[in-house]
Amino acid sequence: MGRGRQKAKHTKIARELKSYSPSVNYAALERELGHHEGGEDYVDKWADQYDDEDEDEEQGQYSAV
Template identity: 90%
Template sequence: MGRGRQKAKHTKIARELKSFSPSVNYAALERELASHDDDEYVDKWADQYDDEDEDEEDAALNSAMR
């Protein structure tokens, strides 16, 4: 088997990919992208851990009361 058969196969695949045009639901894509623009970063684990800032503030208040 020579280079000719391999090249022919690659040429066939390249032509198929060039003419391939998938159907896209642009309305659904626009809705999905628009919904992410309004969202800010939300940490899904935030409610499981105390904030470090609150710990420092509590420590400062406790030391000031003593």
């Protein structure tokens, strides 16, 4: 018996999502995605916190032999 109420709720949410248009800061998005006009090199700010996966795999292969 609750199917009508559930369908109405989904319809309401779908209409809200359809008309939703968030404001987007395209300049900040472009900077974050890495569009460089000045020729800057990419620097991974998280690289120091994690080990490289390739090094772990190579060590595992040679130690098993």
